[in-house]
Amino acid sequence: MGMLHREAMLVSTDWLAEHLDDDTVRVLDCRYYFDGRDGYAEYRAGHIPGARYFDWTRVTVDPDDPIAYRLASPEYIAAQLGELGIGDAHTIVGYDDEGGHFVARLWLALARYGRADRLRILDGGWTRWGLEGRPVSTEEPTWPAAHFTLPGMQPDPQLVVEAETVLRAIAERSAVVLDVRRLSEFTGEEVRARRGGHIPGAQHWFWQQSLDWDSDRRFVPREQVVESLRAVGVDPDTPVITYCHGGVRAAHAALALRLAGFRDVRVYVGSWAEWGNRDDLPIALGTP
Structure with a gap:
């Protein structure tokens, strides 16, 4: 990775x-x-x-x-x-x-x-x-069917992880678990699964911090991402596991971290849609 x-x-x-x-x-x-x-x-x-x-x-x-x-x-x-x-x-x-x-x-x-x-x-x-006022179309193109190959290989070991890996990371403190949802989801105020809250020990870092959200929504400079993550105790050498609700914001956060030079970033793709609906997994409530 x-x-x-x-x-x-x-x-x-x-x-x-x-x-x-x-x-x-x-x-x-x-x-x-x-x-x-x-x-x-x-x-x-x-x-x-x-x-x-x-x-x-x-x-x-x-x-x-x-x-x-x-x-x-x-x-x-x-x-x-x-x-x-x-x-x-x-x-x-x-x-x-x-x-x-x-x-x-x-x-x-x-x-x-x-x-x-x-x-x-x-x-x-x-x-x-x-x-930028660039051209816009309402025509829907059609493309002939093609052959796309996915080798099924995983060049980045454990890029996608399961709940059990997250549990081990918490217990062994081998990675920072990064919750990239809205703060209201993290605290448990906003509940989108059977249970609200966050993974115990997770740090909160809102995924939009990697973007110039209020302007043209391009990725911000690498240094800005690094600085915002260091504020929650994460630097480019820290192993990180991102999660959100359905593994989409978590994917974007992982991509943004990789673009900013973070070397060991994985995604818990089950995210809160799994964790919040499994009674055998621990949860925490409240602010970071």
């Missing part, structure tokens, strides 16, 4: 504008909402020219797992991507309007199964694209 280089992971709006007619690039609109809005409706109202809509819940989530939002198998994800028209030779560029929040879930799936090299994230996404 190691840091990610920004130039290998992020692309600018200028770069994407220059590659909109590149047949080797597949642009995915990953907008999604938990507040009742319809991401596909937002896409149909206007999107980056040439982009297709991408629903992470249909492509990266195991439909048969009783725990919500768990990662699907490499065979399932590869088949979904191929059906969408993404093949092994394509470079995927994903964007949303939350700084790569939902694109990060695709990154987690591809990184877990050995193909993160195929993905780039549009830094600032739809937010920056709109602020």
